[in-house]
Amino acid sequence: MTGSTEMVPPTMKHTVDNKRLSSPLTDSGNRRTKKPKLRKYKAKKVETTSPMGVLEFEVNDLLKSQNLSREQVLNDVTSILNDKSSTDGPIVLQYHREVKNVKVLEITSNGNGLALIDNPVVTEKKQVVIIPFGLPGDVVNIKVFKTHPYYVESDLLDVVEKSPIRRDDLIRDKYFGKSSGSQLEFLTYDDQLELKRKTIMNAYKFFAPRLVAEKLLPPFDTTVASPLRFGYRTKITPHFDMPKRKQKELSVRPPLGFGQKGRPQWRKDTLDIGGHGSILDIDECVLATEVLNKGLTNERRKFEQEFKNYKKGATFLLRENTTILDPSKPTLEQLTEEASRDENGDISYVEVEDKKNNVRLAKTCVTNPRQIVTEYVDGYTFNFSAGEFFQNNNSILPIVTKYVRDNLQAPAKGDDNKTKFLVDAYCGSGLFSICSSKGVDKVIGVEISADSVSFAEKNSKGKWC
Numbered sequence: 001m002t003g004s005t006e007m008v009p010p011t012m013k014h015t016v017d018n019k020r021l022s023s024p025l026t027d028s029g030n031r032r033t034k035k036p037k038l039r040k041y042k043a044k045k046v047e048t049t050s051p052m053g054v055l056e057f058e059v060n061d062l063l064k065s066q067n068l069s070r071e072q073v074l075n076d077v078t079s080i081l082n083d084k085s086s087t088d089g090p091i092v093l094q095y096h097r098e099v100k101n102v103k104v105l106e107i108t109s110n111g112n113g114l115a116l117i118d119n120p121v122v123t124e125k126k127q128v129v130i131i132p133f134g135l136p137g138d139v140v141n142i143k144v145f146k147t148h149p150y151y152v153e154s155d156l157l158d159v160v161e162k163s164p165i166r167r168d169d170l171i172r173d174k175y176f177g178k179s180s181g182s183q184l185e186f187l188t189y190d191d192q193l194e195l196k197r198k199t200i201m202n203a204y205k206f207f208a209p210r211l212v213a214e215k216l217l218p219p220f221d222t223t224v225a226s227p228l229r230f231g232y233r234t235k236i237t238p239h240f241d242m243p244k245r246k247q248k249e250l251s252v253r254p255p256l257g258f259g260q261k262g263r264p265q266w267r268k269d270t271l272d273i274g275g276h277g278s279i280l281d282i283d284e285c286v287l288a289t290e291v292l293n294k295g296l297t298n299e300r301r302k303f304e305q306e307f308k309n310y311k312k313g314a315t316f317l318l319r320e321n322t323t324i325l326d327p328s329k330p331t332l333e334q335l336t337e338e339a340s341r342d343e344n345g346d347i348s349y350v351e352v353e354d355k356k357n358n359v360r361l362a363k364t365c366v367t368n369p370r371q372i373v374t375e376y377v378d379g380y381t382f383n384f385s386a387g388e389f390f391q392n393n394n395s396i397l398p399i400v401t402k403y404v405r406d407n408l409q410a411p412a413k414g415d416d417n418k419t420k421f422l423v424d425a426y427c428g429s430g431l432f433s434i435c436s437s438k439g440v441d442k443v444i445g446v447e448i449s450a451d452s453v454s455f456a457e458k459n460s461k462g463k464w465c
C-alpha cells in the first residue's frame, strides 16, 4: 500500500533544540545539564458537530472498518513540535514526506479522501491520512505536510490509478482541484447526491445513535436534485489578504478570490491558474449565478483601482437581488436599488422569467451587507439584509419548500384533519414558515438573530401566518 521514504527512529536527541537550553554553572564551575523543557501539544477543544468533530467520527468509523485501535494510529506530535526546525528538522522531514501508491479507502462528508499509510517512525503503527480530491478506489501519490494526533494532512500529487467513480471529464471549473470553493465536480451528479444522502445518514448515526439503534427513523429517501448544477449560488464572498511583510504602499494587487486547498499538483494543466498563494485569484465562479459573475468582474475591476487604499485584508459580499418587473416600463428605470455597476456606470443585471407565475424578474448584484435585498420563491417575496442568512440556491427552493409543505400535513389528533400549529425552529427571515403556512392556524418562528426576526415579521405580513 505504501512506499514511504527511509526511516530513522527518532531519539530524544533529535527532539531538542540545543540553543534553547539554559545550562547554569555548578559549584565546581562545570555546566549542569538542565532537563530540556519540552513543548507540549495542546489539543484544541473540538465541537462535536463542527467539521473537525465530524471528521473525528469519520476517522473512528474507518478505524473500526479496518480493525485498528486509535492507539495504533496515534502520532507522536510532541516530538515533531520539539524538533530542531518546524520545516526541515530531522523528525519533521521523516513525517512530512512523499508517499507513493496510496489506496484511497473512504470519502468524508466534505469530499476528502481517507486512507491508511505506514507510520514513518514506528513500523508497527499506521497513520490515517486525509487526501483532498482523492476518491475511494483511487491509487495516488501524496505529500504529507501536517501531523495531528490521529490523522495527517496531505496534498494530492498524482492519481496513479483512477477510481471507477472518478470522472475528471465532468470538471468545468478551471480552479477545480486546488480551490476550496468546489469539491465534488469530478463525480456524476447521481454520485454527488448519494454522497449527500450518506452525509445525512451519518449525521443521524453520529449524533442520534439511539434513534438509529432502536430503528426509530424512517428510511432515508434519495436526495432531491437541484434543477441547476452550475450557476445557482446566489451569494459568494471572495476575499483578499494583505502581504505579511508590511509595505508602505502595495505595488501589486493581492489575489482576490477563495482559499487554496493545500498545495495539490495533480491537475498538471491548471497548476498555475489562480496563482500559488493561500488565496487564489478567482475571476469566475462556475457555481455562482450569471449576475454574480458580472458583479465579480465589476468588483475586481474596482479593486484593481482601489487596492492601495486598503490597510488590511477584507471580504467582499456579492449577493443576488431580485426586482419584479413591470412589463410596461423599461428595465433599467426600475432598478432603483444600489447594485454592482459595469465600466460605464450602469447597474449590471440579468432578466429571467417565472413562467409558472407569469412574472419577469431582474437580477442584480448587491455588495453592501446592510442593504435590504429581495428573494423571489415561487411567487413569494422575502426581504432580508444582504449580509444575513438566506438559502444560497434559489433554483431549488420551490422544490424543497413544496416538499416540506406536502409532508407537514399531519392532522392534529381528534381534529378535523387540520394542522393547527406549525413551529419553525431556526426560522431565519421566515422562508419555510411562510411557504408552509397556508391552511395552518398558527405559525411560530424561533430565531436568535434580531435582524432576521424583524424581517420574518415583515415578510409574513399579509400571508397566512
Ligand SMILES: C[S@@+](CC[C@H](N)C(=O)[O-])C[C@H]1O[C@@H](n2cnc3c(N)ncnc32)[C@H](O)[C@@H]1O
Pocket (backbone or CB within 6 Å): 389, 390, 391, 425, 426, 427, 428, 429, 430, 431, 432, 446, 447, 448, 449, 452
Ligand atoms: C441555516 S439558517 C436557516 C434559516 C431558515 N430556516 C431558512 O431556511 O431560510 C439557521 C438560522 O438559525 C438561526 N439560529 C442559530 N442558532 C440559533 C438558536 N440557538 N436559536 C434560534 N435560532 C438560531 C440563525 O440565526 C439562522 O437564521
